[in-house]
Amino acid sequence: MPIYEYKCSACGHQFEELQKFSDAPLVECPVCHKPALKKQITEAGFVLKGTGWYQTDFKNEGSKPSSSGSHTAGCSCKACSANSKN
């Protein structure tokens, strides 16, 4: 059973009401008894599902710089020079 959030546009009273889908929406405010209730859209009822899709970096495959794994003896990159000082 969904929980509906109502807000009275007359007095500003806000409350939640557990209702069936088939139940008619509330109209009269329990505080000021004016027919000024408005049904709010609660976040819980509108949780988006299926947001697991994301774009991967497939288009960059094959265009990576070939720096890794191709160090030679005279390589002067930071990693190699640090190793040679040992």
Ligand SMILES: [Zn+2]
């Ligand atoms: Zn009210």
